[in-house]
Amino acid sequence: MDREIPWRDMQRLLDCSARLMNAERLQAGADAINQRIYRNVNNGVDRAGFAGSQKAYEEAAEALFETLDWLEGRLKRSRYLGYESVG
Secondary structure (H helix, E strand, O other): OOOOOOHHHHHHHHHHHHHHHHHHHHHHHHHHHHHHHHHHHHHHHHHHHOOOOHHHHHHHHHHHHHHHHHHHHHHHHOOOOOOOOOO
């Protein structure tokens, strides 16, 4: 038996779909931010601390502090790293 989907249910489906598409778009940005933090901060501290040469230390330390400055700038503009709000 065919039933019409009430408008309220259709609107819920559309809202859900829009949130999902937005979440997928935001996820790409969050992945890029996470990769930069992991590479330059998490691993950067180890690379600088265990550097085998002055040049390796300077490269790791420069990337670390550039990323910390970048993070500070983002957090001055927004409470969240990737977007204005969560949810």
